[in-house]
Amino acid sequence: RSHSDEEATRRIVTAAVELVSSTGTAISLAEVANSLGIIRQTVYRYFPTSDALMHAVAMASVDAFLDRLSTAVEGIHDPAEAITEGTVFTLDEVTRTPHLGILLSESYPHDHSGALTSAEARAIGMRMIDRFDVDWSAYGYDETSLGELVEFTLRTMLSFFVAPNTDRSPQELRKFLRRWLGGAVAAQQTQSPN
Numbered sequence: 227r228s229h230s231d232e233e234a235t236r237r238i239v240t241a242a243v244e245l246v247s248s249t250g251t252a253i254s255l256a257e258v259a260n261s262l263g264i265i266r267q268t269v270y271r272y273f274p275t276s277d278a279l280m281h282a283v284a285m286a287s288v289d290a291f292l293d294r295l296s297t298a299v300e301g302i303h304d305p306a307e308a309i310t311e312g313t314v315f316t317l318d319e320v321t322r323t324p325h326l327g328i329l330l331s332e333s334y335p336h337d338h339s340g341a342l343t344s345a346e347a348r349a350i351g352m353r354m355i356d357r358f359d360v361d362w363s364a365y366g367y368d369e370t371s372l373g374e375l376v377e378f379t380l381r382t383m384l385s386f387f388v389a390p391n392t393d394r395s396p397q398e399l400r401k402f403l404r405r406w407l408g409g410a411v412a413a414q415q416t417q418s419p420n
Contacts, residue, residue: 306408
């Protein structure tokens with residue numbers, strides 16, 4: 227791709243990120259075109275569907291999200307506490323930044339089935355895990371079990387995307403996740419090596 231194509235793509239994605247952030251919802255290609263003062267066909271040239279554009283918006287948001295996540299879990303060395311806090315933080319971020327939900331379940335909010343276990347979602351999950359202040363190997367985790375932990379945590383989060391938490395306060399949600407998700411995380415320490 228030419229430099230001008232890359233520049234155009236970057237401008238479209240930047241405009242889309244700003245629109246999603248201000249509206250709090252997925253957006254159409256027409257809305258992005260209008261905000262840039264260009265015709266819709268120009269946006270279609272770079273992003274054939276709204277989903278393709280929303281996916282690009284999500285990917286553009288990953289690094290900033292990971293930086294905020296790092297701050298949220300900084301200094302938490304216990305794996306169960308870290309996963310609990312990381313999950314609570316992520317669920318909260320998704321309610322405020324829809325494009326993060328798109329990122330974690332690729333076709334969010336339309337069809338969640340299977341998307342969260344995609345290789346890309348798992349790769350982002352591994353990047354999340356790497357940001358934690360936890361010595362995973364000291365708690366019995368190797369690359370395989372960390373991958374399974376990421377998948378299990380993503381599947382747990384997906385359940386909250388599909389059926390949002392409405393009956394628990396933030397403190398109750400944290401306690402619930404600490405008991406059940408945190409309990410599963412802590413159980414790895416007692417497992418014998420494969």
